[in-house]
Amino acid sequence: xxxxxxxxxxxxxxxxxxxxxxxxxxxxxxxxxxxxxxxxxxxxxxxxxxxxxxxxxxxxxxxxxxxxxx
Numbered sequence: 001x002x003x004x005x006x007x008x009x010x011x012x013x014x015x016x017x018x019x020x021x022x023x024x025x026x027x028x029x030x031x032x033x034x035x036x037x038x039x040x041x042x043x044x045x046x047x048x049x050x051x052x053x054x055x056x057x058x059x060x061x062x063x064x065x066x067x068x069x070x
Contacts, residue, residue: 001028008035009061028055
């Protein structure tokens, strides 16, 4: 499961990069941060938001993304 770290997947209009994977009570939890879009130098930068996903809920999304890494 640690091979998922660095993978990027999309949920809605946001992209997330996997930063950690943990096994909690037999359930694989994937922790991911929002991938920041490039912003003009004078524009505000949003801090990354960390989200937790059940692996079973996003497995197809990671596969559908072509397993790209960033």
